[in-house]
Amino acid sequence: MKVTLVSRNGREVVKGGIELDESATVKDLQETIHARTKKYYPSRQRLTLPAKPGGSAKPIVLSPKSKLLDYCEKGKSDNLTVVFKDLGPQVSYRTLFFFEYLGPLVIYPLFYYLPLYKYFGYADTDRTIHQVQTYAMYYWCLHYSKRILETFFVHRFSHATSPLSNVFRNCLYYWTFGAYVAYYVNHPLYTPVGETQWKIGFAFGLLCQVANFYCHIILRSLRSPSGNGGYQIPKGFLFNIVTCANYTTEIYQWLGFNIATQTVAGYVFLVVATSIMTNWAMGKHRRLRKLFDGKEGRPKYPRRWVILPPFF
């Protein structure tokens, strides 16, 4: 069969189209496109069916495992038009996460160990390090080490890659906030809270981190290793009451850190992180509700908190 590959403004991406066997899959098509165009490796390709004129429905994305025949119109199995979009240079999620987490892991201890504050106008003469500051450093580093380890050993990603531009954007976010919080918690003029308060804060935070880890293990088991990336109804543990229990535990974990360290910078970070995760959670909740609508034998998505009981 012949596949005509066009860009969104109608131009032919591969002149003369591509000839493929009838039993070919989308993956075969992607590899052929790569071979013919050299620079568009498969993860950079976004292949969709042409949108119906006048319709505002989202275009149908070709799934790599499916056969090309599945997308052909009835009776027209020898010809298929596919719309191509270049997603730009891609980076694996593992790479993205590794670099964005590496920053905070390295930057925070710099503020703790090195005499950096003299560059901000504070003579480094008698700097007493409070116990809570030491524990805060351990807590922070534990958190980001955990994240890196989870990236390599726990998480199963639905998309293998992310655009390269996200590396700069995400690193800017994580590294800047990391430095911002680290600056204040390790400041020579830092005022610690009472011992009971920071002990409770760290204990609560650690508990949430463990819970968060368990959530990630559960999420991992929802996806098969072959990377099908399909959606399932999460269940077990906190997922029975909250859709995005992993985000919930993450947010509460930062709350624990802030109760212990009490800086405006830390709370700002908490608020920003919470709003970002809440945004994601709403999207995920909506997607799951739409997918599991109880029709056609699909299970109905149960009523649950979206992300932050008891508020939302």
Added chain:
Amino acid sequence: MAGILSTVKRIYLAIYNWAVFSGWLQVLIFAIKALNESGPAAVYDAVEKPLQLAQTAAILEIIHGLIGLVRSPVSATLPQIGSRLFVTWGILYSFPEIIRYSFFGMKEALGFTPSWLLWLRYSTFLLLYPTGITSEVGLIYIALPYIKASEKYCFRMPNKWNFSFDYYFASIGVLGIYVPGSPHMYTYMLGQRKKALSKLKVE
């Protein structure tokens, strides 16, 4: 119910835009008057009140964007407004503001705007953005030693909340934001111009 809500929204936006328009018009008139009668040094004192009002009203605009009252993306309006909150500059801003607010005022109140106003709105930035940005950056840069010495708007540690704000460092940070911010804003406006003026041709 939805109909009433959208009418209220339009009335509110119409009043808001015309009010801020008259504020900026005042700024311009006072500024030119003071310039004529007394010279540049007197300009700030003459325009201070309406200017502060108009600038603060601009914060409302960010909120409008955030709550979805208007369609401008927050990433475009926030740096725009933020930069002007930082440095207020009477004449340079009253021009585009007068254009902009009368544009929106007419749109909300009457449902349309004259095409020459549309053209003005999407063309004056071509010159005023570079001059405006240069003057803002220049002013901040010149002011830096004074900011450092005066210690104004500074909140120091130690305190219970382990918080500090240093106007001097914040200013340096702002200068840094101009580096990616200016091309982003300019290209955004170029894109908007293309869209808006092509719509004009279609009509």
